[in-house]
Amino acid sequence: MSATSSARARAWRRGFYRFRQSLLSVVGLTLVGLLILAALLGPMIVPFPQDLAGTVHTAARFQPPGAAHWFGTNELGQDVFSLVLAGTRISLLSGMAVVAIGAAVGVLVGAIAGFFAGWIDELLMRLVDLVLTVPSLILAMAVAAALGPGIVNMVVAITLSWWPGYARLVRGEVMAKKNEAFVVASIAAGAGVGRLLWRHILPNILSPIIVKMSLDVGFAVLTVASLGFIGIGVRPPTPEWGTLLAVSRGNIPDDWWTAICPGTAIFIAVFAFNLLGDGIRDLLDPRARR
Amino acid sequence: MVSFIARRILLLIPVVVGLTMLVFAITRLVPGDPARLAAGPNATPAQIEAISRQFGLDRPLPVQYWRYATGLLHGDWGMSIYSRRPVLQDLRDYLPATLELVLAAMALAVVLGIPLGLLAAIYRNRWPDMLTNVVSMGAISMPRFFLGLLFQLGFAMALGWLPLSGRFPLDEDVPPHLTGLLTIDALAAGDLHACWVALQYLALPAIAMSLSPLATIVRMMRASTIEVLQQDYVTTERALGLSQRLILFKYVLKNAISATLTVIGLYFGWLLGGTVLVETVFDWPGIGLYATSAILTQDFMPIVGVTLCIGVLFVVVNLLVDVIYAALNPRVRLK
């Protein structure tokens, strides 16, 4: 046991070194760090907090970016910088929630399928295949629209199409690990299924799950923004990037800042998470080495 | 080979059936009353009830599903409450537009992606590679709808090089209908001018759609080419004096084809279902826009129809990809 754990530790150290060496990964990490900071502190540090509650100052509408309003003002005179900054929390949290819940559900389903095999596996995997054939964006849209506006409904709707990927991944991994010596030994020693999965198998297959999660967050954030853009999602006056972009679409080109700012925010967030995800993958999955 | 194909086709059926059930169930969880919209804002309750009866909305759920499932087999995919046309007819009208967009996007992705991936592999870890990596990362991260808006802002509004939206100029006749893909139809009719015009309208939306598959193809080509270059048989053949070009060509081509196939399989379904955003921005009359209208007006037959259509196409394309893959690579068949 100690031989493998020190080997693992060495692999981690090597991985971290590689990570640090990659400029892009570091950039990604930094950006993500900043974004998380913005998400946590955002609503508390915005220059115009009253705009988040929906105050209206129509006399100051559509002011271009300047000293008083770094990103200008929108159609109701509200500060775009405050809205975009506050929106970070919603977009990030929703995106992460989707991935977290999707992974949790998917891991559970995949573990059960992989471990018990037989007809349970067949049934669950057919279900997974089924959900994967449904176009994910349309499914998310249809469900979110059916459930009504609100962040929770939106997250639920998107998660519905997110979990199958994890189920498939985990099923394969669990099946592979199931026949390994230590598992067989544990079963012989009377270990229960739950404990086996939780204590022994899962920690060994954590890497690919983490890699997938980190690569997925960016896309989850993008999907949240996409739904917001279509007009399905949060309730006003909640500032969400996709919704901000949708309502300001008509302001291009004259009042361009109302659209360009939230749009660029989406891009930067997704880009940052993708960079980071790539870096994590290089860290944990040596096969993806350059 | 035949048994492989047969087996895969048989597996198709339960998936498709399950698909219809799943989507049908979801769309019926909807609050609100679809009959009311169809009847119009000034309708009386009697009129609304008549429409409700006409579409069978007052029957229990399993009965509604059974009517639907049996109807499918007869080519009756239900009626759109909003347009009051058969869904199948609507799909026939809208699918070609989306197909044209998807095919154009895939074509762009392949034509640009393969050489870029090669380039990245050959100049591995030097600046063309780094640049390609960052750019393809950026391409995947860019929200398609935002990019679409930027394209409109730049190319249509500011520069005026390309049209703003739509498929074809409104006051000109479209080429005679053959496939519904305007570029193909124009070529078939020998009308080069129409084909050129259609391409101009296709350009911006197709580019916006192509970025994700492009980035993926670049990565896959790069990875597989690097792998090839490091293989033993390559060094052996080099030692034997075969020119580097020939070696590269032979193995890389093979990898290119398999990378392309994989990406097509992966992305086709995703693209078909993902054109919604681009179609919205560019007013492209495809099934994405059709599905969005249906979702926003709670017109459930079109939603089910579109999902079924895309799902079936996805499964079929995957089957084709698997078959071609198996044809090229016999080891796969023996699973």
Added chain:
Amino acid sequence: MATISRRGILAGGTAAAVTAGVWSGPASAQTRHTMIVASGQDIPNFDPHVASGYSSSFALRNLYDTLVAVEGNPPKTVPQLAESWTISPDGMEYVFKLNQAARFEDGSPVTADAIKYSFDRLLRLNQGNVWMVAGVLDKSSVSVVDPGTVKMRLVAPFAPFLEVLPWIWVVNPKIVEANKGTDDGQSFLRNAAAGSGAFRLKRVETGNLYEFERVARPWRAGGGNLTGAIWKIARETSTQRLMIQQGEAHIALDLTSEDMDALKGRPGVRLVMEPDYRTFQIKMNTQHGPLADVNLRKAISYAFDYQAMLDVAGHAVLMQGPLPNGIFGFDDKLVVYRTDLAKAKEYLAKSSTPNGGITLKMTYVSGLEQERRWSLVMLDSLAKLGIKLDVQPVLWPEFSGSAASPATAPDFFPIYETANFADPDNLAWAGFESSRNGNWSNPTFADPKVDAVLIAARKETNAAKRVALYKQFQQLVVADAPDIFGVLELRKLALRTNVRNYVFSPVASNVIDLYPLSLA
């Protein structure tokens, strides 16, 4: 460059004689004059006795004719299928003499039989614009005197009768009967036309565009040079704006104030901004919930930030009561609510929730950007009274469905009301008569005194007496504060400067009559 060649074609020179389509490509387009109309609204139904909504009305206006038409500013009734008419002194009998030149597209004359058939069909199907003559005509009202004369005997007097006739279209009985099917021709007429209008339906692409083509021999006098038209659906108003700018469309119908400002001074663009009879108000739930209390309604009426609403609306004026400014019977001396926080707090103190502390609900139709902004103005206004607002965008079916009962209706219900005819009865009845309860135009308001006044005003034929009755109506309504009376947005249309002969009319101004128009 595609843009320039297109603009060149659209602005192209005089029409040359067309040789039967030999060439494909831009050359043949020069002999065509196709008007492109950009709108965000689809035309789901072409049946003149079933369809409603301004987009369908546009199609119907050009595919069909009516006994009389309405045009000009101020709007006046002009002959169309009827060349003259007489009205009995008691206002109960109308006799129309038909224009002998009128022809259906198949060449057959438009006779009195066709008129009777059309009216009977409308009443029989009981859909579309039948509400305009509900209680006024029944199946024995219309009778044929001779092939060129029609008589209509009303069930009850109805002063604006001539003003609703432009919305009751005449179909060709021969064609409809031949395609009757089992549903009185509804399936047939949904996507096809059987009219006498100057245009016919050429191409139907639901959700995308509809193409109209001029008939070979239009019977109406004085047509322009249009050979056809296309109704192009462009859902984003910014797209419509850009289409006008680039010359890809000739008329845009749904522009916002911002769009109009962006277009100001652009070459080749003509902006039309005129007052018309389309009101916007936020109706309150007078029967269920906290707003059943008139004092709370008055408090909110005084707290509402009307200036912000106006700022957001851009080119608009504030309403002064339930009727649009300037319409017949409008009381310009009426005192209405304006922002006054002191008075608001005063009424709040008298209400059942003197300290606020409640949460109210407002829904609006998802996608209507202006309504979104106004709901945010309401949110801000209510905050000053210590009241929270839950804003929810919903889809139209849910929105109109929620009006069905006071229990399901939200506290605030924002709607636009467009007048189909320039008579106060239209908006007053639809918005405040109690039989309309449960319908989106008047979910909850019911006052027997108001009903009595409206019924009397409908029957009254003396103009001065009608004015007095509508004055009473407005005073009663304002005293009860059932709505936040909002804005009258100016009708905003943008046209290319090469569109000729367009004359604005405040009645259904987005239902454009194509026949007199030309493209230079």
